[in-house]
Amino acid sequence: MRIEISTIFTGIKAQQLPALIGILSKAKDYAEQANIDQAELLATRLTEDMHPLQWQIQATLQLALRGTMRLAGQEPEDLTIDENGFDAIIARVEQVLAQMEKFSDDVLNQHAIDVFEVPVGPDITMPMTGQEYALKFVLPNFYFHLTTSYNILRMKGVPLGKRDFLGAS
Amino acid sequence: MRIEISTIFTGIKAQQLPALIGILSKAKDYAEQANIDQAELLATRLTEDMHPLQWQIQATLQLALRGTMRLAGQEPEDLTIDENGFDAIIARVEQVLAQMEKFSDDVLNQHAIDVFEVPVGPDITMPMTGQEYALKFVLPNFYFHLTTSYNILRMKGVPLGKRDFLGAS
Numbered sequence: 250m251r252i253e254i255s256t257i258f259t260g261i262k263a264q265q266l267p268a269l270i271g272i273l274s275k276a277k278d279y280a281e282q283a284n285i286d287q288a289e290l291l292a293t294r295l296t297e298d299m300h301p302l303q304w305q306i307q308a309t310l311q312l313a314l315r316g317t318m319r320l321a322g323q324e325p326e327d328l329t330i331d332e333n334g335f336d337a338i339i340a341r342v343e344q345v346l347a348q349m350e351k352f353s354d355d356v357l358n359q360h361a362i363d364v365f366e367v368p369v370g371p372d373i374t375m376p377m378t379g380q381e382y383a384l385k386f387v388l389p390n391f392y393f394h395l396t397t398s399y400n401i402l403r404m405k406g407v408p409l410g411k412r413d414f415l416g417a418s
Numbered sequence: 419m420r421i422e423i424s425t426i427f428t429g430i431k432a433q434q435l436p437a438l439i440g441i442l443s444k445a446k447d448y449a450e451q452a453n454i455d456q457a458e459l460l461a462t463r464l465t466e467d468m469h470p471l472q473w474q475i476q477a478t479l480q481l482a483l484r485g486t487m488r489l490a491g492q493e494p495e496d497l498t499i500d501e502n503g504f505d506a507i508i509a510r511v512e513q514v515l516a517q518m519e520k521f522s523d524d525v526l527n528q529h530a531i532d533v534f535e536v537p538v539g540p541d542i543t544m545p546m547t548g549q550e551y552a553l554k555f556v557l558p559n560f561y562f563h564l565t566t567s568y569n570i571l572r573m574k575g576v577p578l579g580k581r582d583f584l585g586a587s
Contacts, residue, residue: 256553260553260554260557260558295464295569295572295573296572296573296575299572384425384429385433385584386584388429388557389561389583389584390580390584392557392558392561392562392565393561393565393568393580393583396561396562396565396566396569397569400464400468400565400566400569403465403468404464404465406465411559411562414558414562415554415555415558
């Protein structure tokens with residue numbers, strides 16, 4: 250069974266990443282109002298042995314951008330968020346959205362049945378078709394890190410609701 | 419652009435709900451080893467004004483089952499988890515998997531372009547095509563509650579890793 254892989258990335262571009270921008274804007278406002286240091290908020294973890302918020306946002310963007318590039322047959326470029334503060338990170342989300350727009354739906358869909366060697370751990374790759382990669386790897390991981398980012402901010406008191414998570418749908 | 423809606427639910431059936439069973443089994447084992455009351459674990463929230471674990475699992479299953487039924491053109495049946503303890507909840511996940519298996523891919527895909535009135539809040543419905551409902555509503559919400567369930571258990575010390583979240587892929 251074959252799906253239009255591009256549909257998955259259309260959702261990320263049209264719904265989830267714009268929602269992330271909204272979430273980060275509210276986090277910034279909340280930090281200002283509650284007099285919380287932005288760096289402290291971005292360094293918050295759900296629990297000691299999980300990654301902090303800034304890393305979770307980075308992973309979310311990596312999956313969106315590197316996933317798109319890999320599916321388009323390009324070498325995925327590095328994406329590290331070393332900026333400080335919410336404004337700079339929001340600008341990075343916007344930059345990723347612009348980069349994703351460069352790849353047409355047709356280019357992504359052409360590679361649905363091609364096999365990719367996907368890094369799944371340190372020094373480990375796994376062969377997956379483009380469709381498997383998009384549905385079984387990019388999508389669950391993308392939502393995992395997006396939800397974890399949201400959950401960290403909720404835990405810290407940022408006034409967010411499910412509507413913020415879902416974005417304009 | 420039209421996709422095979424069934425592919426979304428195939429992933430939920432083959433990958434994410436079996437992964438949830440594995441996660442809940444590890445939670446049960448951990449509760450026994452660490453001498454934590456199962457009811458206490460199931461009542462844990464990430465933060466005061468978020469729903470507890472048992473509710474998050476219920477929401478995950480509701481999206482999977484009721485989503486499938488609605489797309490198959492049936493009235494979605496109620497799904498409330500009022501069982502106690504992990505064994506009973508794992509049995510509910512297995513039951514939902516069996517119920518989902520009753521609906522063929524063809525039945526789901528037939529309704530991709532039909533318009534559904536989807537409840538999105540108390541007394542509010544929103545018209546969506548089957549494809550929009552599956553991709554923009556069921557999928558993000560399903561992953562949201564699945565990830566939040568995982569995050570609550572991680573926060574309580576259950577030894578889980580990304581591989582548990584992704585399941586057999």
